[in-house]
Structures are given as C-alpha cells and as structure tokens.
Amino acid sequence: MPKVYGVAIRKGGQGKSTTVSTLARLCALYGARTLVVDLAQPGTTTASLRDIWPESTHGELSSALLTLHEFPAGATPDDEIANAMLEQSALPVHLLSQPSWSGGELWVLPWDDLLGEAAAFLQSERVLAGLIHALAPAVDIALIDFPSEGGALMTTALAATDRVIMPMAPEAPALEGAAATLRLLARVRESGRQIELGGLLITRVEPRSKRLVEVVQAIKQAGEVEGESLERKLLPFAIRSHEYFEQAFRYGVPVWERTDNMRDWAGYVLMAEWLLRDAGLESLATSRRGPALLTPETRIIDTSAVLLNDTEVMLRDFERAHPAG
Ligand SMILES: Nc1ncnc2c1ncn2[C@@H]1O[C@H](COP(=O)(O)OP(=O)(O)O)[C@@H](O)[C@H]1O
Numbered sequence: 001m002p003k004v005y006g007v008a009i010r011k012g013g014q015g016k017s018t019t020v021s022t023l024a025r026l027c028a029l030y031g032a033r034t035l036v037v038d039l040a041q042p043g044t045t046t047a048s049l050r051d052i053w054p055e056s057t058h059g060e061l062s063s064a065l066l067t068l069h070e071f072p073a074g075a076t077p078d079d080e081i082a083n084a085m086l087e088q089s090a091l092p093v094h095l096l097s098q099p100s101w102s103g104g105e106l107w108v109l110p111w112d113d114l115l116g117e118a119a120a121f122l123q124s125e126r127v128l129a130g131l132i133h134a135l136a137p138a139v140d141i142a143l144i145d146f147p148s149e150g151g152a153l154m155t156t157a158l159a160a161t162d163r164v165i166m167p168m169a170p171e172a173p174a175l176e177g178a179a180a181t182l183r184l185l186a187r188v189r190e191s192g193r194q195i196e197l198g199g200l201l202i203t204r205v206e207p208r209s210k211r212l213v214e215v216v217q218a219i220k221q222a223g224e225v226e227g228e229s230l231e232r233k234l235l236p237f238a239i240r241s242h243e244y245f246e247q248a249f250r251y252g253v254p255v256w257e258r259t260d261n262m263r264d265w266a267g268y269v270l271m272a273e274w275l276l277r278d279a280g281l282e283s284l285a286t287s288r289r290g291p292a293l294l295t296p297e298t299r300i301i302d303t304s305a306v307l308l309n310d311t312e313v314m315l316r317d318f319e320r321a322h323p324a325g
C-alpha cells in the first residue's frame with residue numbers, strides 16, 4: 001500500500017496547496033509514482049500543476065464519489081468496484097511525465113466544485129480510501145490537499161490518511177489551527193483509526209523576522225496536546241518566503257523555473273526527501289539530489305537554531321547537525 005499523507009491544518013492560508021504541488025513535483029522528480037488528491041477549494045494545487053496537465057478530458061471526482069453514495073456506512077468499496085468507478089470517470093488524470101523524472105509519475109484526482117456536496121451525500125466516509133487503495137499497484141506515495149474547514153469532505157479525507165503533514169506560517173492564529181488539528185486527530189484515533197502527525201513544517205519564513213522566533217518559542221512552550229507534541233514533530237528545515245510561492249497557482253510551473261536561487265526551494269527538497277524516507281522509499285530519497293537541486297553551500301533554514309540566532313546555515317553544516325534517517 002502507498003503511504004497516504006494528508007497535508008492539513010484547520011486554518012486557511014498556511015501553505016497547504018503550495019506544499020502539496022511542490023512536493024508532488026519533487027517526489028516525481030525523485031522517481032516516485034505519486035498521487036495527488038486535491039480536496040481544497042478552489043483547486044489551487046490542481047491549478048499549480050497546469051504546465052504538465054494533459055489535453056485529454058476527464059470526469060469529476062465528485063460524480064465518481066456520488067455513484068457510491070449508497071455504499072453502506074463504515075464499509076470500504078473493494079478494488080474492483082473502485083476501479084470501475086474510476087475508469088468510468090477517466091480518473092485519475094495522468095500528468096505529462098518529464099524526462100528528468102526517470103520513472104517517476106504524477107497522477108491527480110483533481111478538485112471540482114461539487115466535492116463538498118458529494119462528500120455530504122456519502123453514507124460511507126471510506127469511499128475515497130477505497131479509491132486510493134485500488135490505485136495502490138500504480139502508486140508509491142499519495143498526498144492529499146485537505147480542506148481547511150471541518151465537514152464531510154474533511155471526514156472523508158481523514159478516513160483515507162495515514163499521516164498528517166502540517167504546514168504552518170509563523171503567525172499567532174496558526175498555532176490555534178495547529179492545536180485544533182491535533183485535537184481532531186485525537187478524535188479520529190478514539191474512533192479506532194491509526195492516524196498521527198508526521199511533521200510540522202514552518203512555511204513562509206522570513207529568516208530574520210521576530211515572528212519566526214516567537215512562533216518557535218510558542219511551539220516549544222505548547223507542551224503536549226492530546227498526546228502529541230508540536231515541538232517533537234517540528235521539522236528541522238523550513239520553507240522560505242518567496243514571491244514565486246505567493247503566485248504559484250498563477251504561474252502553473254515549478255519554482256525552479258521562476259528563480260535561480262536554490263535556497264528558495266531547498267526546504268521543499270529536504271521535505272520531499274524526508275517524506276520519501278518516511279514512506280519507506282529510502283532508495284529514492286538518496287538517489288536524486290544533484291547539484292542542480294542543492295549544493296553543500298545552499299542556505300537552509302534550521303528551526304532548531306532559530307532561538308540561537310543562527311537561523312540560516314549551509315547545507316553541509318545542516319546535515320552534520322541533522323543526519324538523515
Ligand atoms: N513560501 C511561501 N512564500 C510566500 N508566500 C507563500 C509561501 N507559501 C504559500 N504562500 C502564499 O500564502 C498563501 C497561502 O498559501 P496556500 O498554499 O494557498 O495555503 P493553503 O492551501 O493552506 O490555503 C498563498 O497566497 C500563497 O501564495
């Protein structure tokens with residue numbers, strides 16, 4: 001089974017869609033067969049992948065889900081039913097493979113406007129989980145762009161997710177969103193499903209800003225929330241603020257086509273490698289990083305050094321401080 005990662009936080013504007021679209025491209029570049037499930041209004045992730053979108057037509061995920069709306073509560077459609085449903089809708093969309101991907105692939109279950117309504121009609125919250133399971137032979141890793149708001153679509157997404165990656169911008173309200181997400185995960189665990197926070201990723205970082213220091217302090221002080229600790233899950237790297245990311249969905253091309261400075265995407269490269277390792281795809285994680293992606297001198301934001309006033313370090317020093325694996 002592919003590991004299914006939900007990129008989620010109960011607060012909008014934290015970088016979920018930017019994270020999913022950038023990680024999806026990187027996972028494919030590293031050779032992983034990657035599935036993206038875009039459940040976040042208004043389809044920012046789907047829009048961000050425009051340059052590699054095929055011309056062929058496809059149906060809507062909402063109508064695919066609706067064909068199973070009477071599927072009984074709690075039950076998971078088996079692979080045969082799920083595959084038939086996907087085939088009928090010509091889903092998932094197979095994005096145009098790039099020569100640099102060397103075996104990597106990108107599949108998308110795209111956003112559409114009726115997804116929220118479709119989820120509300122479902123009797124079983126496990127229909128999407130069944131769809132993803134049916135795609136397992138063709139997929140190594142799956143990324144779900146989560147809705148920010150609670151509701152049926154969120155429930156459906158949670159039922160399909162193994163681990164949550166939580167992106168968070170350095171601002172006070174984001175911490176409330178993070179705590180709310182941990183409480184939500186605890187409720188899901190109470191219902192008997194294994195789901196946990198995989199990592200907390202700080203996004204939109206201005207390395208010298210006071211707000212970054214404040215938010216790292218607050219994370220360290222937050223302690224345990226429902227058996228999970230934000231501090232323990234805080235990833236050592238972070239995502240730099242950059243103008244490209246503000247407009248990613250408008251450009252619809254990868255970040256490395258809009259900027260020459262590796263430090264602007266370095267956080268996502270380290271995140272993609274972390275993800276591949278976490279998903280058990282060790283060999284992919286170590287095989288693809290070349291001087292076109294990062295060099296030993298690339299500047300990395302080190303969240304463990306923020307309070308020591310040493311936020312930016314060179315990759316070679318970062319890797320000495322945080323050996324992978
Ligand atoms: N690293 C970044 N630097 C600058 N702006 C960013 C960055 N990441 C996201 N943004 C911007 O922040 C806003 C929210 O990001 P988005 O990925 O759409 O968040 P979400 O999906 O959680 O709502 C968008 O305007 C996006 O362009």
Ligand SMILES: [Mg+2]
Pocket residue numbers: 016017018040041042044045
């Ligand atoms: Mg979004």
